Amino acid sequence: MSNLLHRYPSFRNGVHPPESKADTHALKIRQFPFSPVLVIPLSQHIGAPAVAVVREGEEVARGQLLARSDGFMSVPQHAPASGIVQRIDFVPSITGKMVPGIYLKPHPGSSQEVAEGEPCDLGTASPDDIIAAVQSAGIVGLGGAAFPTHVKLKPPEGKTVETLIINGIECEPYLTTDHRVMLEHTADIYMGIRYLLKATTAQRAIIGVEANKLDAADALRAAAPDDMPVTTGVVEVKYPQGAEKMLITALLGKEVPSGGLPVDVGTVVVNVATAAEIGRLLPHGRGIQERVVTITGPAVGRKGNYRIPIGTPLRFALEQVDVSDNVSRVFLGGPMMGQALSSLDIPITKGTSGFVAFTSAETAAEEPEYPCIRCAYCVDACPIYLNPSQLGILAKNEEFDRMADDHSLMDCFECGACSYVCPSHIPLVQRFRDAKAIVRERQAA
Amino acid sequence: MNEQTLWSVFVNAALVNNFVLAYFLGICPFLGVSAKIGTATRMGGAVMFVMLVSSVCAYAIHHLLILIGVPFLELIAFIAVIASTVQLVEMFIKKMSPTLFRALGIFLPLITTNCAILGLALFQTNRGYGLLQAIVYALGAGAGFTLALVLMAGIREKLELATMPDVVTGTASALIVAGILSLTFMGFAGLGA
Amino acid sequence: MLVITAVAALGGLTLLLATGLVVANRTLYVEEDPRFDEVEDMLPHTNCGACGYPGCRSFAEALVNGDVLPGKCTVSSGDDRADIAAYLGVDVGAEERRVARLACAGGKNVARNHARYTGYQSCRSAALVAGGGKGCFWGCLGLGDCERICDFDAIIMDAQNLPVVIEELCTACNDCVEVCPKDLFSIHPASHRLWVACKNLEFGDDILEDCEVGCTACGRCAKDAPGLISMQDNLAVVDYDRAHGTRLPIERCPTGAIVWIEEDGHVIKGDEARPTLRHSSLPEAPT
Amino acid sequence: MTSRNRKAVIGTDEFIKGIWRENPVFVQVLGMCPVLAVSNTAINALAMGLATAFVMLMSNTLVSTLRNFIPKQVRIATYILIIATFVTIVDYAIEAISLDLHKSLGAFISLIVVNCLILGRAEAFASKHRVRHAVLDALGMGIGFTLALLCLGGVRELLGDGALFGVAVFPDGFEPWIVMILPSGGFFTLAAWLLLINHMQQRKEAKTGRVQEVPR
Amino acid sequence: MSAKNKTLEIDTSPHIVSGASVEVIMRNVVFALVPVCIFSVYVFGLTALITLTAATLSCLLTEHVLCRWRGDRSTLGDWSVAITGILYGLTLPPALPVWMVVLGGVVAVGVGKFLFGGLGHNAFNPALIGRAFLQAAFPVSMTTWYPALGAERFAVLPPSTFTLPFASPVYDSISGATPLAVIKFDGDITAATDLLMGLTSGSTGETSGLLILAGGLYLIARKMMNWRIPVAIFATVFALSGVFYLIDPAAYPGPLFMLFSGGLMLGAVFMATDMVASPMTSFGCVLYGVLIGALVVVIRLWGGLPEGVMYAILFANAVSPHIDNLIQPRVYGTTERGAS
Amino acid sequence: MYRTLVGVGMFCGLLIAIVFQGTLPVIERNRAEALERAVFAVLPAASQRTTYALTPEGEFVSDTDAVGQRVHAGFDSDGRLIGVAIEASGMGYADTITVLYGYAPEQEAIVGIRVLTSKETPGLGDKIEKDAVFLENFVALDVRLDPSGETLQHRIVTVKRGQKTQPWQIDGITGATISAKAIGEILATSSERWVPIINEQLEQLVAGESDDES
Ligand SMILES: Cc1cc2nc3c(=O)[nH]c(=O)nc-3n(C[C@H](O)[C@H](O)[C@H](O)COP(=O)(O)O)c2cc1C
Ligand SMILES: Cc1cc2nc3c(=O)[nH]c(=O)nc-3n(C[C@H](O)[C@H](O)[C@H](O)COP(=O)(O)O)c2cc1C
Numbered sequence A: 001m002s003n004l005l006h007r008y009p010s011f012r013n014g015v016h017p018p019e020s021k022a023d024t025h026a027l028k029i030r031q032f033p034f035s036p037v038l039v040i041p042l043s044q045h046i047g048a049p050a051v052a053v054v055r056e057g058e059e060v061a062r063g064q065l066l067a068r069s070d071g072f073m074s075v076p077q078h079a080p081a082s083g084i085v086q087r088i089d090f091v092p093s094i095t096g097k098m099v100p101g102i103y104l105k106p107h108p109g110s111s112q113e114v115a116e117g118e119p120c121d122l123g124t125a126s127p128d129d130i131i132a133a134v135q136s137a138g139i140v141g142l143g144g145a146a147f148p149t150h151v152k153l154k155p156p157e158g159k160t161v162e163t164l165i166i167n168g169i170e171c172e173p174y175l176t177t178d179h180r181v182m183l184e185h186t187a188d189i190y191m192g193i194r195y196l197l198k199a200t201t202a203q204r205a206i207i208g209v210e211a212n213k214l215d216a217a218d219a220l221r222a223a224a225p226d227d228m229p230v231t232t233g234v235v236e237v238k239y240p241q242g243a244e245k246m247l248i249t250a251l252l253g254k255e256v257p258s259g260g261l262p263v264d265v266g267t268v269v270v271n272v273a274t275a276a277e278i279g280r281l282l283p284h285g286r287g288i289q290e291r292v293v294t295i296t297g298p299a300v301g302r303k304g305n306y307r308i309p310i311g312t313p314l315r316f317a318l319e320q321v322d323v324s325d326n327v328s329r330v331f332l333g334g335p336m337m338g339q340a341l342s343s344l345d346i347p348i349t350k351g352t353s354g355f356v357a358f359t360s361a362e363t364a365a366e367e368p369e370y371p372c373i374r375c376a377y378c379v380d381a382c383p384i385y386l387n388p389s390q391l392g393i394l395a396k397n398e399e400f401d402r403m404a405d406d407h408s409l410m411d412c413f414e415c416g417a418c419s420y421v422c423p424s425h426i427p428l429v430q431r432f433r434d435a436k437a438i439v440r441e442r443q444a445a
Numbered sequence B: 001m002n003e004q005t006l007w008s009v010f011v012n013a014a015l016v017n018n019f020v021l022a023y024f025l026g027i028c029p030f031l032g033v034s035a036k037i038g039t040a041t042r043m044g045g046a047v048m049f050v051m052l053v054s055s056v057c058a059y060a061i062h063h064l065l066i067l068i069g070v071p072f073l074e075l076i077a078f079i080a081v082i083a084s085t086v087q088l089v090e091m092f093i094k095k096m097s098p099t100l101f102r103a104l105g106i107f108l109p110l111i112t113t114n115c116a117i118l119g120l121a122l123f124q125t126n127r128g129y130g131l132l133q134a135i136v137y138a139l140g141a142g143a144g145f146t147l148a149l150v151l152m153a154g155i156r157e158k159l160e161l162a163t164m165p166d167v168v169t170g171t172a173s174a175l176i177v178a179g180i181l182s183l184t185f186m187g188f189a190g191l192g193a
Numbered sequence C: 001m002l003v004i005t006a007v008a009a010l011g012g013l014t015l016l017l018a019t020g021l022v023v024a025n026r027t028l029y030v031e032e033d034p035r036f037d038e039v040e041d042m043l044p045h046t047n048c049g050a051c052g053y054p055g056c057r058s059f060a061e062a063l064v065n066g067d068v069l070p071g072k073c074t075v076s077s078g079d080d081r082a083d084i085a086a087y088l089g090v091d092v093g094a095e096e097r098r099v100a101r102l103a104c105a106g107g108k109n110v111a112r113n114h115a116r117y118t119g120y121q122s123c124r125s126a127a128l129v130a131g132g133g134k135g136c137f138w139g140c141l142g143l144g145d146c147e148r149i150c151d152f153d154a155i156i157m158d159a160q161n162l163p164v165v166i167e168e169l170c171t172a173c174n175d176c177v178e179v180c181p182k183d184l185f186s187i188h189p190a191s192h193r194l195w196v197a198c199k200n201l202e203f204g205d206d207i208l209e210d211c212e213v214g215c216t217a218c219g220r221c222a223k224d225a226p227g228l229i230s231m232q233d234n235l236a237v238v239d240y241d242r243a244h245g246t247r248l249p250i251e252r253c254p255t256g257a258i259v260w261i262e263e264d265g266h267v268i269k270g271d272e273a274r275p276t277l278r279h280s281s282l283p284e285a286p287t
Numbered sequence D: 001m002t003s004r005n006r007k008a009v010i011g012t013d014e015f016i017k018g019i020w021r022e023n024p025v026f027v028q029v030l031g032m033c034p035v036l037a038v039s040n041t042a043i044n045a046l047a048m049g050l051a052t053a054f055v056m057l058m059s060n061t062l063v064s065t066l067r068n069f070i071p072k073q074v075r076i077a078t079y080i081l082i083i084a085t086f087v088t089i090v091d092y093a094i095e096a097i098s099l100d101l102h103k104s105l106g107a108f109i110s111l112i113v114v115n116c117l118i119l120g121r122a123e124a125f126a127s128k129h130r131v132r133h134a135v136l137d138a139l140g141m142g143i144g145f146t147l148a149l150l151c152l153g154g155v156r157e158l159l160g161d162g163a164l165f166g167v168a169v170f171p172d173g174f175e176p177w178i179v180m181i182l183p184s185g186g187f188f189t190l191a192a193w194l195l196l197i198n199h200m201q202q203r204k205e206a207k208t209g210r211v212q213e214v215p216r
Numbered sequence E: 001m002s003a004k005n006k007t008l009e010i011d012t013s014p015h016i017v018s019g020a021s022v023e024v025i026m027r028n029v030v031f032a033l034v035p036v037c038i039f040s041v042y043v044f045g046l047t048a049l050i051t052l053t054a055a056t057l058s059c060l061l062t063e064h065v066l067c068r069w070r071g072d073r074s075t076l077g078d079w080s081v082a083i084t085g086i087l088y089g090l091t092l093p094p095a096l097p098v099w100m101v102v103l104g105g106v107v108a109v110g111v112g113k114f115l116f117g118g119l120g121h122n123a124f125n126p127a128l129i130g131r132a133f134l135q136a137a138f139p140v141s142m143t144t145w146y147p148a149l150g151a152e153r154f155a156v157l158p159p160s161t162f163t164l165p166f167a168s169p170v171y172d173s174i175s176g177a178t179p180l181a182v183i184k185f186d187g188d189i190t191a192a193t194d195l196l197m198g199l200t201s202g203s204t205g206e207t208s209g210l211l212i213l214a215g216g217l218y219l220i221a222r223k224m225m226n227w228r229i230p231v232a233i234f235a236t237v238f239a240l241s242g243v244f245y246l247i248d249p250a251a252y253p254g255p256l257f258m259l260f261s262g263g264l265m266l267g268a269v270f271m272a273t274d275m276v277a278s279p280m281t282s283f284g285c286v287l288y289g290v291l292i293g294a295l296v297v298v299i300r301l302w303g304g305l306p307e308g309v310m311y312a313i314l315f316a317n318a319v320s321p322h323i324d325n326l327i328q329p330r331v332y333g334t335t336e337r338g339a340s
Numbered sequence F: 001m002y003r004t005l006v007g008v009g010m011f012c013g014l015l016i017a018i019v020f021q022g023t024l025p026v027i028e029r030n031r032a033e034a035l036e037r038a039v040f041a042v043l044p045a046a047s048q049r050t051t052y053a054l055t056p057e058g059e060f061v062s063d064t065d066a067v068g069q070r071v072h073a074g075f076d077s078d079g080r081l082i083g084v085a086i087e088a089s090g091m092g093y094a095d096t097i098t099v100l101y102g103y104a105p106e107q108e109a110i111v112g113i114r115v116l117t118s119k120e121t122p123g124l125g126d127k128i129e130k131d132a133v134f135l136e137n138f139v140a141l142d143v144r145l146d147p148s149g150e151t152l153q154h155r156i157v158t159v160k161r162g163q164k165t166q167p168w169q170i171d172g173i174t175g176a177t178i179s180a181k182a183i184g185e186i187l188a189t190s191s192e193r194w195v196p197i198i199n200e201q202l203e204q205l206v207a208g209e210s211d212d213e214s
C-alpha cells in the first residue's frame, strides 16, 4: 500500500508477487527443541567442505568445533547441541546426492548453554583478525546463498569497499525471518555492522529495508547509534529487490558490471541475519549453532519464526509445527527461488532461511503451455534487462550458443520473474537453467 | 528522351515498382540469399554496386552500338560487358581488400547472372534515361532490392524459429512472405508521381 | 556490310574482354586452397544462389570447409553431387564405428522414484531439483533430453523410459553425451561388448532398495576377470585396453549391472541376475 | 550417397527427369523471374516456356557439340555468348511473329539470357554429355519448364480473368480476382503449387514409409 | 504422523505464477471490441451484422479445420482467432458480398496465421492480410462504401451482400464515400463531430473513434496492450500532418481530421498493437509507432490511395524483426545492448 | 583460348546479324502497321500520314534521320491535314502510361486517344483503354488556345464521373480515379506544350510523299 503513496527508490522492472507474509511477520521468534538426532552435512556452504575433527562415538559439547575449515574458501562447523557423535557417514542433501556429514545424537535434555570461545575484541582487532574470527565462527551468508562471509569481506587486490550494504529486503513471499531479526535483534545487527565496517574499512553502511517492513525500518532508525555512519534506506516492495545487484542499484544507483562482483562498485552486501549473527557470536568467540527459520505455508498448522538448531531434520521440524497430512510440496526458501524438496530427511542448514509447505489443494492445475505471443511481459519483468522471450524461443530451438553469444544468457541469475509473469505459461527460467548448464559445459570443453 | 525527375525515378524504382516485388527481377537471389539478415544486407550493398556499374556500362554500350550501327547486338554486348566488368571488379577487390571481398565480393558472381542487373540495363535503355537518370535509377533499384531482401531476411530469421506446418518448406514460406510483401508494397502506389 | 560490322564488333569485343580477363587473372591472382577450384569446377556455375550461399564459389568453399553437404545444390544432378561427396570424402578413412552407450539400466520397472517431479519436463531441469527425485542419484531420469537432442533420431525412449541407442543411426556426434545431466552416455567403439550399465557409487545392498539392477560393488566380476575389471569408487570398471571379448564377468553378477551386448544390440545378463519380468513401474518410495 | 551407375542411364531418363523429378520450377526452383513475371496468362506462359525451351535446346546442342573445343577457363563466357545469341534470335523472331505478344512478354524475353536454368543445363549437363543426351535433356527440361509455367499461368488467368488462353471459362458475371494477375498473385500461386507438391510428396512418403532424399 | 510417508512433488522454481494467461488477455480484447461492433451495426444496419458474423465465423472455422487437419487440438479456446475474425470484419466495407468476406477470412487465418505456424508465429497481422488480399483481389468492391445511418438499414439488405459466390456484386443503390476519399479526390472536408461520433461512411469498424479509444484505454489499464504504440502513432500523425496543415491549410487536411478519419483509430489501437507482430521493447514500440504514423501520413498525402493504415501496419510488421534486432534492452551491468 | 572465344563471338555476331537482317523487314512492317493503325485510330478521318521530327530549332522536318521528337501528321485522301498524332507519357497508378492522341487544329480539340503502354491494374486501371464512357471524352476534348496563342484557354482536368460540364473536362472513371486523372494530366501537360507549337507551324505540316518509311 505504502508503495502507492511514496516513491521509494528501486531498480527497473521486476514483479509484484503477493507477499503472503501476514501470517508470520508479527510472530516473535521462538526457540525450537532439539530433535532426537541432528544431521550435519560437512558442506553447508559454497566452497570446500569442512573436515571433521571428531571421531564416531565422541562426546561433544554445544558450540564445540565439529569440523575445521579446509582452506580459505571454507568454514568450520560447530556442534549445535551437546551429545554423542553417532556416525560420520553420508547424509541426505538437498541436491539429492548423499554427502559426507555427521549424525549427532543430542543428550536428552541438553541445555541451550553454549561453550564460550576466544572473543574477538572490536576495539583491538585488526581487519584481518575480524575476518579470521568471522571464518572461525563458521559464518556464511544467511540470505540463502550460504557463501562464506569472510571471503566477501576481503576485497581483492586493488579494490576498496566504500559502502557496506546490509540486506534486509527479504523480497521472497512468505518469508519473515529477516523482518523478525531486524525487530528483535537490532542491537546485534548494529554490533555486527561495527565489525563489518572495521573489517571492510568501508566508510558507511546502509541497511536496505523494503517498504512493507516500515516497523523494522523505524526500529532500526530508533536504535541507530550516533557514532556510526549508518543509515536505513527504505526501498520499493518488488521482487527481486533483495538480489544484491538490484539492491545496490536501488540504493546507490550503480550497476554491478556484468560478470563482476559488488566490490567492483565499491560495495559488499551482507544479509541482516548474517550481520546479526556476527554481532551475536564474535564478542563471545562462538560459532553458529542455530538460525532463525520461517516455517509457513498453507500446510503448516503453527506457522511462525523459529530459532532452530542446525541439522534438525525437516521431518522433525514439520512435526513440531503440525504439518497437514496432505502436504504435497515443500520449498526451502521462498516460492520464487526456493528449492523443492524430494525428501523430508534433509536437515536445516545454515542457508535455510525458511520453508514453505503447500498442500495438494494449492498445487495448481497444470496450465497448458502456449507459444510465446511476444507480449513482452517478461521483457518488462526481467531485472537484468534480458529478452526472455527471445531466449525462450531460442532455447526451444536448442540454439544455446546463440542464446549465450547474442542474448547474454549467462547474465540471467534465474530470479524467475519472467516465468512468473508469462501468460503463455512457458517455463522460461527452467529452460534458461538447462541452457546455461549446457553452455557452461560447452565452454569448459 | 525521358523527363522524369530524379526523385520520381528513384522512388519509383525503389518503392512503387520495386524490382523484386513488382517487376519480378532478381527472384533467385531474393529467395536464395535472404535467410540471414547479415548476408542479405551485404548482398544488397553488392547489388547496388553492380547495378551502378552496369548502368553506366549499359549507357555507354547503348550509345556506342548506335554509333557503329549495330544496335541489335545490344543484348549480347550488355551481358558480355557487364559480366566481364563485374568479374574484373571482383578480382580487383579480392586482391586489394580481402575484408571487402569477404563482405561484398563473394556476392558478385551471383549477381552478374541475375535478372535484376540485365533488366536494369534494358529498362533504362528502353525508357531513354540520360546518364544521371540512369545512375539514380540504378541507385533506386538497388535500394529497393536491398529493402525487399532485408525485410525478407528479417522475417525469415524469425520464421526459422517458428513451428510451421510440415508442408511449408523453405521456398514455399519465402514465396508466401514475398507475396505478402508484394501486397504491402502496393500501398506505395502513386507515390513519386 | 551490317554483317561484317557485327562480326567485327563482337569479335573485337570478345577479344577485348578476354584480354582484360587474362591480364587481370595474371596480375590479380590470389593464392587459395586448390580444392576450392576443384570443387567449384564440379558445381554447375550457375551462381543461382539457391543453395543459400552467394554463388557457386562460396558454396564450394563451404563444401570444402565441411559446413554444408553437396545436396544443398539443387542444380547439379545427383551424380555430380555424389562426385563431390566422393571427392570431399576421400580423406575420411575407414575407421572403426563408434556409438553412444548408456551406463544405466534403471528403467521405471526396476528403479524407484522418491519424489514426483512435476516441473518442466527436461532431465536437466529435473536434475537441478533434488537430483530429479529418482532414488538413485546417478540414474537416468527418463525425460528424454537425449532423445530430443539427437539429430539423427538414433535414440528412442523405451517403454520403461530408458533411452535406447539405435546403433546403425548413431554417428557418435557426442550431443547426447553433452546433454545428459547425469553423464550417462559415452562414446565407445561398437566392438566394446562388455558393458557396465550402472553409475551408482553407493556401496552394498542398500542400493537395491532404489534400483534392482544397480551395481552393489560386490566385486565378483572383478574377481572373475582380474586385470580386465577393477573396482573403482564402488563401481566395476572395464579396462578396454585389454582383451575384453569375454562374457565371463557377467555370469556371477547378482543384479545384472554388467552386461554383454550382442552384435544385433541384444543385451544379455548373467544367470545369477534376477530376471526382471515386471513391466509396470515400481511405486514411488518415500524415504 | 551412392553414386548411381552412369552407364545405365538411358536417354529416356534424361528426358523424363526434367518433367517431374527434377522439374526446374517446382523442384529446382530456378529461373523464377520469368516464371512469376509472365505467368499472368496462359498464352504468355506458353510463349515464354517455348521460347526458353528453344533457347535451351539450341544452346545445349551447340555447347554439347563444342564441348571438346572449349577451353575450361572461358567456357562460362562462351556459354553466355551462345545463349545470348539465341535469345536475341528468339527475341527478333517473336517480334516478327506478333508484335502484341512481344509487347506483353516485354523484357523477359531478353532476360532469358540470365535464366539460371539455361546456363545451369549448359554447364551441368550439356558440357559433359553427348549431343543426343543433351538434346533430350534440354527437351525434357524445356517441357518441364513450360508445363510448370502453364500450371501457373492457367491458374492465374482462370481466377484473375475468368478465362483460359483468352477464352472465357466462367459464365458472365464472374468476379475476377485481380490479385492473381498482380505480382503478389504470382508469388501466392507458385507457393500454393509448392505446398500442394510438398503435401503430395509427404503423403507418398508417409505411405511408403521411406524418407526420400529431398534437396533442402 | 502420516505426513512423513508422503511422496513429495518436486518442481523447478518459481513455484507460483502471476495468473496472467493468454486466454484472459485475448478474451478481454474481444470484450473491448464488442461496443465497437455494436455501434457499427447501429450505424450500418443489418449488413454490418452479417459482415461481422461471416468474418468471425469464417476465421473460427478455418482455424478449427486447419488445426484438425494438422492433427493438433483445436486452438479456438485461446480466443486469439476470435480477435482476428472480429478485427478482420471491422476492416471490411459493410456491404461486401458474404462470399468475399469468407474468402478473405480463409486467407487471413490460413495464409496469415496457419502457414506461419499458428499463434505467436505470424509475422504479419493476419486480419490485415485477409483485408490486403481482398483489397488487391476485388478493389472495386473494397472501395464501394455503404452509406451511414441509411433510413432502411435495418429493414433492407443491400443487394451486394448476398451475391452468389464468385459472381460480381451489384452496387446500384449504394453510394457514399469515405471522408478520406472525399478529401483526396474532391477536396472536401468532413465535419469533425461526424468523424468523432463515427457517423460517416467507411469500413464497418472505422466509425466511432471514441468507442475504439475507450476500448483501448480499458486494455491499457489492464496492461493488456502496449500504450506506446497507439500514442506514438497518434503523436506522429498529429505532428506531421499538423506541420503540413500549417504550411498550407488549403492543400492539406488538418491533424484532427487525419486522426479521426479512416481506419487510423482502429488500426492504431487494435491492430498495430497486436503483440505477435510488433516489437518487444518499449523504445522499439515507439519507433514502430512512429514508422506507422509517418507512413500513414505519406501515403494519405502523397500516395495514390486515399488510405494507408493497412499498408503502413503491414510494412511496419515486416520491419519489426529488424527493430527487435537493433533495439535490444541494454543488459544490466553492461554498456552495450543485448543482441547483435 | 582466345581463338575459341573470339571465334564463338564472331560466329554469334554473324548469326545475330543474319537473323536481324532476315527479320528486320517483317518487324519494320509490323511496327509501321501498328503505328499506322494507332495514328488512324486517334485521327479517325485520316488515311495517310507523314512523320515529322521537331528539330531543336523548333522546325518540323519530315526527314527520317532528323533528331528530335516525332509527331505524326494525318491527312485525308485529298492530302488535307486532319490532325497531328502526338505521343505523350506520364505516371499512372502503377507505372508510366504512354498514350498517342490526335489533335485536330481545325476543331481545336483532341479527337482521339490510344493507350500505347500501361501497366495499370487489369480490370481497374485498364478501363482507360476500354471504358466507353471514358473514351467518349476524347471525341472532342477542347484544347482551344487563348487569344495570345501561347497557352491553352483551359487546362484539361479530370472530374468525377457524371460531373463533366465543360468541353475541356474529362469525365472520370469510378474505381480508377487515379488512372483517369493520370490521363488527364498527361494530356494537359502534353497539349500545353504541343498545341501552340503546332498551331504556329501549321503550314510546315503538309502531306509528304513517303507514307511508309521502310
Ligand atoms: C565463485 C564466487 C566467488 C566470489 N568471490 C567473491 C569475492 O571475492 N568477494 C565478494 O565480496 N563476494 C564474492 N562472491 C559472493 C557474491 O558477491 C555473492 O555475494 C554470492 O554469490 C551470493 O550472492 P547471491 O545470494 O545474490 O546469490 C563470490 C561468489 C562466488 C560464487
Ligand atoms: C533473485 C534473488 C533474490 C534475493 N533475495 C534476497 C533477499 O530477499 N534477502 C537477502 O538477504 N538476500 C537475497 N538474495 C541474496 C543476495 O543477492 C545476497 O546474496 C545476499 O544479500 C548477501 O548476503 P549474505 O551473503 O549475507 O546472505 C537474493 C538473491 C537473488 C538472486
Ligand SMILES: Cc1cc2nc3c(=O)[nH]c(=O)nc-3n(C[C@H](O)[C@H](O)[C@H](O)COP(=O)(O)O)c2cc1C
Binding pocket: B186, D182, E135, E136, E137, E139, E140, E143, E181, E185, E305, E306, F093, F094, F120, F121, F122, F124, F125, F126, F173, F174, F175, F176, F177, F178, F179, F180
Ligand atoms: C490492387 C489495387 C489496384 C488498383 N489499381 C488501380 C488502377 O489501376 N487505377 C486506379 O486508378 N486505381 C487503382 N486502384 C486504386 C483504388 O481502386 C482507388 O481506391 C480508386 O482509384 C479510387 O477511386 P474511387 O474514388 O473512384 O473509388 C487500385 C487499388 C488496388 C488495391
Ligand SMILES: Cc1cc2nc3c(=O)[nH]c(=O)nc-3n(C[C@H](O)[C@H](O)[C@H](O)CO)c2cc1C
Binding pocket: E025, E026, E029, E080, E081, E083, E084, E085, E087, E113, E118, E119, E120, E121, E122, E125, E126, E127, E128, E219, E224, E225, E270, E271, E272, E273, E274, E275, E276, E277
Ligand atoms: C492488443 C491486441 C491486438 C490484437 N490485434 C490483432 C489484429 O490486429 N489482428 C489479428 O489478427 N489479431 C490480433 N490480436 C490477436 C492475436 O494476437 C492474433 O490472433 C495473433 O496475431 C495470431 O497469432 C490482437 C491481440 C491483442 C492482445
Ligand code: SF4
Binding pocket: A381, A382, A383, A384, A385, A386, A388, A411, A412, A413, A414, A415, A416, A417, A418, A419, A428, A429, A432
Ligand atoms: S530468470 Fe533470468 S531472464 Fe528471467 S527475469 Fe530473471 S534474470 Fe531475467
Ligand code: SF4
Binding pocket: A371, A372, A373, A374, A375, A376, A377, A378, A379, A388, A389, A392, A418, A421, A422, A423, A424, A425, A426, A428
Ligand atoms: S511473457 Fe511469455 S508469452 Fe510474453 S513475451 Fe515473454 S515468453 Fe512470450
Ligand code: SF4
Binding pocket: C102, C123, C139, C140, C141, C142, C143, C144, C145, C146, C147, C163, C179, C180, C181, C182, C183, C184, C185
Ligand atoms: S540418459 Fe540422461 S538425458 Fe537421457 S533420459 Fe536419461 S537422464 Fe535424460
Ligand code: SF4
Binding pocket: C099, C100, C149, C150, C151, C152, C153, C154, C155, C165, C169, C170, C171, C172, C173, C174, C175, C176, C177
Ligand atoms: S546424440 Fe549423437 S552420439 Fe548420441 S545417439 Fe544420437 S547420434 Fe549417437
Ligand code: FES
Binding pocket: B025, B026, B027, B028, B029, B113, B114, B115, B116, D030, D031, D032, D033, D034, D114, D115, D116
Ligand atoms: S531468374 Fe534467377 S534471378 Fe531472375
